[in-house]
Amino acid sequence: MVTRTVNEPTEQVAPPPGSPVRGLLAFVRNTWRGLVTMRTALMLLFLLAVGAMPGALLPQFPLNPPLAQQYIDDHGWWGQLLNRAQFFDVYGSVWFAAIYVLLFVSLVGCLLPRTVEYFRQATAKPVITPRNLARMPHHTASTVAAEPLAALDAAKRQLRGWRVVERAEPDGARSISAERGYLRETGNLIFHFAMLGLIVAFAIGKMYGYSGQSIVLAEGNQQSQWCNSGVLAYDSFTPGLRVDGTDLAPFCIRVNNFSSTFLSTAQADSFDAGLSYQDDPRNDPNTWQSYDLKVNSPLNIDGDKVYLAGNGYAPVFTVTYPNGQQRTNVIQWKPDDAVTYLSEGATKFDPPGITDPTELHKKQIAVTGLFAPTAVITNGVMTSSFPAPNNPGVAAQIYEGNLGSDSDEQSIFDIDQNMVDNGSLKLVAQANLSLGQQVTLPDGTKVRFDAVQRWVSLMITHDPTADYVLVFAVLLLLGLVTSLVIKRRRIWVRVTPAGDDDPAGRTVIDVGGLARTDQAGYGEEFTRLSARILDAVAGADRSTAGKDA
Amino acid sequence: MPVNETIAHYSSWCYGSATGIYVLAMLFCLAEGAFSRVKQGAGNAAPARQLVGAGGPSTAESTTAPAGPSAVEPAMHIGRTIETRRPLPERLGRMGVALVVLGLALHLTAIVLRGVATDRPPWGNMYEYMSVLCFVALSTWTVLMRKFPIRRATGFVLVPVVILLFLGGTVLYTAAEPVEPALQSYWLAIHVTVVSAASGILLVPGVASVLYLIRTAYDRNANRFARLGPKLPTADTLDRLAYRTTIFGLPLFTFGVICGAIWADSAWGHYWQWDPKETTAFVAWVIYAAYLHSRATAGWRGTRAAIINALGFAVMIFNLFFINLVVTGLHSYAGVG
Ligand code: HEM
Numbered sequence: 001m002v003t004r005t006v007n008e009p010t011e012q013v014a015p016p017p018g019s020p021v022r023g024l025l026a027f028v029r030n031t032w033r034g035l036v037t038m039r040t041a042l043m044l045l046f047l048l049a050v051g052a053m054p055g056a057l058l059p060q061f062p063l064n065p066p067l068a069q070q071y072i073d074d075h076g077w078w079g080q081l082l083n084r085a086q087f088f089d090v091y092g093s094v095w096f097a098a099i100y101v102l103l104f105v106s107l108v109g110c111l112l113p114r115t116v117e118y119f120r121q122a123t124a125k126p127v128i129t130p131r132n133l134a135r136m137p138h139h140t141a142s143t144v145a146a147e148p149l150a151a152l153d154a155a156k157r158q159l160r161g162w163r164v165v166e167r168a169e170p171d172g173a174r175s176i177s178a179e180r181g182y183l184r185e186t187g188n189l190i191f192h193f194a195m196l197g198l199i200v201a202f203a204i205g206k207m208y209g210y211s212g213q214s215i216v217l218a219e220g221n222q223q224s225q226w227c228n229s230g231v232l233a234y235d236s237f238t239p240g241l242r243v244d245g246t247d248l249a250p251f252c253i254r255v256n257n258f259s260s261t262f263l264s265t266a267q268a269d270s271f272d273a274g275l276s277y278q279d280d281p282r283n284d285p286n287t288w289q290s291y292d293l294k295v296n297s298p299l300n301i302d303g304d305k306v307y308l309a310g311n312g313y314a315p316v317f318t319v320t321y322p323n324g325q326q327r328t329n330v331i332q333w334k335p336d337d338a339v340t341y342l343s344e345g346a347t348k349f350d351p352p353g354i355t356d357p358t359e360l361h362k363k364q365i366a367v368t369g370l371f372a373p374t375a376v377i378t379n380g381v382m383t384s385s386f387p388a389p390n391n392p393g394v395a396a397q398i399y400e401g402n403l404g405s406d407s408d409e410q411s412i413f414d415i416d417q418n419m420v421d422n423g424s425l426k427l428v429a430q431a432n433l434s435l436g437q438q439v440t441l442p443d444g445t446k447v448r449f450d451a452v453q454r455w456v457s458l459m460i461t462h463d464p465t466a467d468y469v470l471v472f473a474v475l476l477l478l479g480l481v482t483s484l485v486i487k488r489r490r491i492w493v494r495v496t497p498a499g500d501d502d503p504a505g506r507t508v509i510d511v512g513g514l515a516r517t518d519q520a521g522y523g524e525e526f527t528r529l530s531a532r533i534l535d536a537v538a539g540a541d542r543s544t545a546g547k548d549a
Numbered sequence: 550m551p552v553n554e555t556i557a558h559y560s561s562w563c564y565g566s567a568t569g570i571y572v573l574a575m576l577f578c579l580a581e582g583a584f585s586r587v588k589q590g591a592g593n594a595a596p597a598r599q600l601v602g603a604g605g606p607s608t609a610e611s612t613t614a615p616a617g618p619s620a621v622e623p624a625m626h627i628g629r630t631i632e633t634r635r636p637l638p639e640r641l642g643r644m645g646v647a648l649v650v651l652g653l654a655l656h657l658t659a660i661v662l663r664g665v666a667t668d669r670p671p672w673g674n675m676y677e678y679m680s681v682l683c684f685v686a687l688s689t690w691t692v693l694m695r696k697f698p699i700r701r702a703t704g705f706v707l708v709p710v711v712i713l714l715f716l717g718g719t720v721l722y723t724a725a726e727p728v729e730p731a732l733q734s735y736w737l738a739i740h741v742t743v744v745s746a747a748s749g750i751l752l753v754p755g756v757a758s759v760l761y762l763i764r765t766a767y768d769r770n771a772n773r774f775a776r777l778g779p780k781l782p783t784a785d786t787l788d789r790l791a792y793r794t795t796i797f798g799l800p801l802f803t804f805g806v807i808c809g810a811i812w813a814d815s816a817w818g819h820y821w822q823w824d825p826k827e828t829t830a831f832v833a834w835v836i837y838a839a840y841l842h843s844r845a846t847a848g849w850r851g852t853r854a855a856i857i858n859a860l861g862f863a864v865m866i867f868n869l870f871f872i873n874l875v876v877t878g879l880h881s882y883a884g885v886g
Contacts, residue, residue: 466820
């Protein structure tokens with residue numbers, strides 16, 4: 001087979017003496033030839049396998065940055081060394097790129113000549129019939145009464161679907177050489193090209209894609225609306241190399257409601273968010289379409305996909321100031337316990353009507369602590385026994401003073417510990433609150449736990465080539481199956497006049513077979529086919545002759 | 550969806566019985582090997598060596614070894630036809646195979662009942678996955694026994710299967726439960742079915758390749774594996790068995806990985822993010838690709854190809870155990886919850 005040419009070890013072309021240019025050319029040529037051998041492909045495949053493995057065994061920055069950092073910190077110089085060698089970002093590392101670029105080049109170098117050869121083969125005639133068919137791995141023979149030409153015609157009729165060529169041989173014999181299974185090489189080329197395409201599409205997707213997350217309250221109100229207006233709309237955003245965030249699809253989403261169900265074991269059973277969305281609010285600001293967003297069914301808006309990536313609770317607090325004024329705030333708290341949804345967070349209040357910064361910074365309030373959807377209090381300590389909001393409770397710690405909101409490092413889930421440490425922010429009350437309960441601060445201000453709302457975390461991904469990757473993956477699979485299932489195989493039929501010493505003037509028929517692919521298991525097919533050929537030949541003339549192999 | 554405890558209980562019972570029957574079958578099959586020594590020892594080794602020399606994979610690249618049923622272990626057929634009543638070891642071995650078939654029936658029942666009990670495809674956790682893997686592996690072997698003269702090696706397939714089933718039924722046992730939302734997808738059914746089936750099929754070439762290495766070591770030097778070597782199928786048979794099952798298992802595995810990517814895309818938002826499980830599957834896939842390449846590379850057929858194939862299966866098992874049990878703690882999918 002054609003492809004076998006690449007199997008041979010490269011012969012080293014000695015650089016011709018003299019001209020450095022020719023020396024360089026020879027070097028390039030040798031390197032190239034070395035690169036496109038099967039042996040190199042094999043080595044590169046191994047390298048790829050070995051190189052990919054650390055990414056499975058070590059925590060990776062792109063997947064889990066804190067864990068990767070933790071690992072480095074825990075392992076001293078060894079962690080530092082691994083980090084410098086990019087072992088915590090294997091798939092973005094220089095050396096991994098080197099491996100797959102080499103493999104890629106080798107693949108191209110291997111495919112080009114094979115493709116040329118393939119098209120040459122497309123019209124090539126099956127090879128000349130070997131002299132001695134009895135030497136073939138598969139062989140059978142018979143002597144029949146039919147005329148050689150009639151016998152050959154009868155045999156030929158059995159070879160439908162084969163590429164057949166008939167030849168006259170010098171010694172008066174005639175033969176058919178037939179071959180089939182050319183699709184094997186087709187499949188093999190499709191497979192390798194599809195892999196090439198897949199790698200390219202994957203890389204382009206990485207460059208021009210982005211993904212990000214944003215937390216949205218599921219109440220159908222103003223706070224529940226989210227627009228893909230730019231990077232700032234996201235709580236976290238991971239752009240591809242060629243994405244600057246200025247050209248995002250401008251859709252808007254409103255989360256109307258959210259519900260979750262749990263098994264009695266507290267295992268989650270279903271999550272369900274009711275959405276309204278607009279493809280492009282600039283076109284029709286008033287029409288909304290609705291979508292039922294679930295974990296396994298993302299919403300697809302013109303190539304951007306919206307996923308339900310997480311959810312949690314947002315306790316609602318109302319602060320009543322001594323002068324009777326009220327403020328109600330709601331902000332998401334983050335679940336610390338993935339099973340019971342015991343959450344923590346900080347809901348912050350500015351006193352109403354105060355503009356003077358020094359006054360403001362005496363009267364800011366933060367409600368922090370723990371939220372439990374199903375609160376259980378043992379020895380005064382609140383825990384959550386179930387993820388559903390059966391008995392919501394807040395173990396509240398209320399701070400008053402300067403929240404330090406001016407500093408950039410504010411976390412929405414926490415208060416600024418520095419402010420507590422330097423005395424600007426003081427703990428003024430602690431209480432376990434159920435729904436509707438309130439606590440009174442020393443200055444007479446009341447803080448009431450009013451209600452619980454739900455929030456969802458939406459993940460938005462944009463991958464312009466995902467569909468192409470899928471197409472290439474399917475082609476890859478089809479090519480692989482074709483090339484593995486189809487056998488390239490040959491069959492030859494030779495008819496020879498039995499000779500002068502045969503008084504009946506009969507004809508000897510030889511059938512030989514060879515499968516060109518390794519371990520093909522051609523035996524059964526050959527047995528069947530050759531039997532059919534011999535039967536047909538015997539039937540070509542009424543008088544049947546005994547078969548003797 | 551509540552779990553039907555009674556049916557789940559029957560399922561576990563079938564699982565346990567099937568495992569017990571496999572253990573018995575394994576003992577029978579291994580006993581055949583252990584006691585048939587004198588009879589088979591001399592007769593079997595010589596033709597085997599000759600076969601390897603003549604038509605083994607080390608010959609010119611594109612010629613096929615004379616395949617087909619005619620080329621297989623002549624000594625065994627002679628032994629069988631001469632004697633009217635089969636010798637005890639052989640009867641033991643045949644009983645072992647019969648037990649395997651019985652075990653498979655119970656095993657299948659266990660899997661089906663598990664699915665009925667939980668009202669979902671019964672492969673949502675490691676216990677269930679390994680159960681399917683072993684079932685497919687043994688079924689594949691049983692089917693292949695009709696095409697390849699490998700009955701005598703049945704005990705060697707039962708060893709890993711029994712170990713896996715035992716671990717699955719004890720250490721990794723998980724009570725019947727519905728699965729979490731991220732797993733509630735018909736892609737789960739397709740993806741995990743296909744991958745566990747493919748892994749089961751690939752167990753066969755894994756075992757065949759290890760046996761091939763033992764057999765060729767013996768063929769080269771009759772002092773090595775002197776007791777075990779001559780009782781194994783010929784190197785050529787094992788090589789063909791490994792290749793034929795690999796080219797069946799690998800596309801299936803490829804399909805399974807693609808389904809997994811589609812599922813990951815709909816559940817987690819990224820079809821491929823080099824998560825440890827994905828990475829290790831990728832590595833296994835590349836190793837099997839290397840196996841196919843090695844068979845087309847001069848100097849790499851035979852022993853080296855067999856090592857690569859065995860390595861491929863080792864990585865599959867590594868993915869099943871190490872990545873599931875040790876590494877997952879390092880990384881969690883961005884699933885809800
Ligand atoms: C990205 C890395 C590659 C992968 C994953 C890969 C995978 C495969 C697979 C699975 C097969 C089996 C199909 C069959 O047996 O017909 C195969 C066959 C083949 N590959 Fe690759 N390949 C890769 C790169 C290469 C390269 C770089 C070359 C050229 C040097 C190459 C040359 C061949 C040839 C000639 C065959 C046919 C072998 C035969 O006829 O048995 N491959 N490849």
